[in-house]
Amino acid sequence: xxxxxxxxxxxxxxxxxxxxxxxxxxxxxxxxxxxxxxxxxxxxxxxxxxxxxxxxxxxxxxxxxxxxxxxxxxxxxxxxxxxxxxxxxxxxxxxxxxxxxxxxxxxxxxxxxxxxxxxxxxxxxxxxxxxxxxxxxxxxxxxxxxxxxxxxxxxxxxxxxxxxxxxxxxxxxxxxxxxxxxxxxxxxxxxxxxxxxxxxxxxxxxxxxxxxxxxxxxxxxxxxxxxxxxxxxxxx
Amino acid sequence: xxxxxxxxxxxxxxxxxxxxxxxxxxxxxxxxxxxxxxxxxxxxxxxxxxxxxxxxxxxxxxxxxxxxxxxxxxxxxxxxxxxxxxxxxxxxxxxxxxxxxxxxxxxxxxxxxxxxxxxxxxxxxxxxxxxxxxxxxxxxxxxxxxxxxxxxxxxxxxxxxxxxxxxxxxxxxxxxxxxxxxxxxxxxxxxxxxxxxxxxxxxxxxxxxxxxxxxxxxxxxxxxxxxxxxxxxxxx
DNA sequence: TCCTATAACTTTGTATACATAAACGAACGG
DNA sequence: CCGTTCGTTTATGTATACAAAGTTATAGGA
Numbered sequence: 001x002x003x004x005x006x007x008x009x010x011x012x013x014x015x016x017x018x019x020x021x022x023x024x025x026x027x028x029x030x031x032x033x034x035x036x037x038x039x040x041x042x043x044x045x046x047x048x049x050x051x052x053x054x055x056x057x058x059x060x061x062x063x064x065x066x067x068x069x070x071x072x073x074x075x076x077x078x079x080x081x082x083x084x085x086x087x088x089x090x091x092x093x094x095x096x097x098x099x100x101x102x103x104x105x106x107x108x109x110x111x112x113x114x115x116x117x118x119x120x121x122x123x124x125x126x127x128x129x130x131x132x133x134x135x136x137x138x139x140x141x142x143x144x145x146x147x148x149x150x151x152x153x154x155x156x157x158x159x160x161x162x163x164x165x166x167x168x169x170x171x172x173x174x175x176x177x178x179x180x181x182x183x184x185x186x187x188x189x190x191x192x193x194x195x196x197x198x199x200x201x202x203x204x205x206x207x208x209x210x211x212x213x214x215x216x217x218x219x220x221x222x223x224x225x226x227x228x229x230x231x232x233x234x235x236x
Numbered sequence: 237x238x239x240x241x242x243x244x245x246x247x248x249x250x251x252x253x254x255x256x257x258x259x260x261x262x263x264x265x266x267x268x269x270x271x272x273x274x275x276x277x278x279x280x281x282x283x284x285x286x287x288x289x290x291x292x293x294x295x296x297x298x299x300x301x302x303x304x305x306x307x308x309x310x311x312x313x314x315x316x317x318x319x320x321x322x323x324x325x326x327x328x329x330x331x332x333x334x335x336x337x338x339x340x341x342x343x344x345x346x347x348x349x350x351x352x353x354x355x356x357x358x359x360x361x362x363x364x365x366x367x368x369x370x371x372x373x374x375x376x377x378x379x380x381x382x383x384x385x386x387x388x389x390x391x392x393x394x395x396x397x398x399x400x401x402x403x404x405x406x407x408x409x410x411x412x413x414x415x416x417x418x419x420x421x422x423x424x425x426x427x428x429x430x431x432x433x434x435x436x437x438x439x440x441x442x443x444x445x446x447x448x449x450x451x452x453x454x455x456x457x458x459x460x461x462x463x464x465x466x467x468x469x470x471x472x
Numbered sequence: 473t474c475c476t477a478t479a480a481c482t483t484t485g486t487a488t489a490c491a492t493a494a495a496c497g498a499a500c501g502g
Numbered sequence: 503c504c505g506t507t508c509g510t511t512t513a514t515g516t517a518t519a520c521a522a523a524g525t526t527a528t529a530g531g532a
Contacts, residue, residue: 049486068514095327307484
């Protein structure tokens with residue numbers, strides 16, 4: 001048989017899931033937006049069945065909220081909610097670097113250095129989009145180095161709610177210098193296989209993220225309040 | 237209006253989800269068992285639609301594994317798999333007690349003491365089932381005391397794969413004395429709001445669990461191998 | 473006898489149809 | 503003018519129908 005058909009067949013539900021997820025994360029569907037099955041199916045050119053299954057998955061990830069007999073809506077991002085996620089992520093990020101210290105291979109280490117350098121080059125360009133991407137990749141290298149599949153998928157899940165704030169938090173970090181320094185410190189700690197140092201650096205790293213995300217949320221909420229006062233329609 | 241209709245309407249998918257989950261956790265559907273939609277629908281008296289949605293949920297929780305165009309099966313419990321889960325749980329359990337130290341209310345503290353005492357009474361009866369239940373409740377009190385909803389639901393998810401081994405690990409703990417002591421130490425640490433001590437005790441607590449679960453898995457695998465040698469049919 | 477090809481069957485993937493509850497609105501009455 | 507009630511509409515919950523892929527079994531030929 002010819003080796004053709006390299007691409008696996010992807011069920012529509014997964015395709016829909018990816019599309020919806022993307023749309024939610026980029027803000028195309030803002031928090032509070034109702035997700036109506038017929039409408040979505042119409043838009044994506046599929047029937048309700050795959051839509052429903054995709055929504056079930058998004059629901060378990062926390063990205064959408066179901067109200068029985070009422071339907072699905074994009075989950076609200078509350079300060080409490082985000083704070084809860086960050087609290088868990090802090091513990092897991094620390095676990096990640098600790099495990100990476102124990103388990104990273106020389107290949108992984110080389111990859112990590114490349115990711116660090118790539119991040120620094122991205123910072124030099126001052127292109128937020130590129131910086132954000134390099135940042136994510138840097139963290140992914142560490143996460144993968146743990147070799148813990150459950151941890152990998154959890155980190156993925158927990159990074160979703162923060163996705164919308166990445167640009168802000170990158171802009172926020174006083175000229176990116178902090179980010180570069182923090183990344184370097186983390187790499188050094190892992191290189192020396194020093195879990196304590198790595199944990200402490202990773203903790204600081206996410207604490208900084210936390211500060212800037214929380215500030216951002218408060219700003220948004222303030223804006224909303226002002227808009228409400230001026231009678232502008234707000235997202236419910 | 238009369239206060240009637242206290243019970244909320246529960247969609248079939250959730251009902252199915254609960255039933256399947258229970259069946260998997262109790263071992264009625266052992267790892268490797270295929271979950272066929274028509275068959276399940278027939279058995280539970282519902283159509284395929286709610287079954288499929290329930291399976292999607294179980295899939296994201298990791299309890300079932302999907303093979304495209306082939307169907308769903310109860311996830312295999314591998315040593316690696318369980319080890320990954322325990323590694324994450326260790327970090328989160330520690331986070332739980334640390335947060336509990338900061339945030340537990342006096343009501344919560346009272347509840348925790350009750351749970352501890354109830355556990356000790358259960359141990360006195362030597363009834364594994366009751367001990368397991370009291371143990372779960374004890375941990376739940378701590379988890380709820382964190383006030384972190386995301387953490388609560390994650391702990392729930394991560395405790396599922398271990399569910400089948402609870403009895404073993406309880407029997408294992410050299411006459412339950414260790415468990416009682418460990419619980420006491422954790423309560424004391426939280427009472428004194430000493431996060432370091434609490435973390436260290438919680439770490440030790442789950443390390444013990446890990447040892448006994450891992451031993452149990454190895455035993456099972458050994459048994460399987462022997463059965464295979466004797467030609468007995470094994471679960472695939 | 474063994475291999476291959478094909479046909480029947482099983483099971484998932486997807487679409488559609490039907491039932492029911494919630495939301496909206498208009499008409500009616502106070 | 504306000505509130506209530508009763509249809510109408512809309513969207514979800516559930517069931518079923520149809521399509522396609524995979525599996526198994528069987529028949530035929532080397």
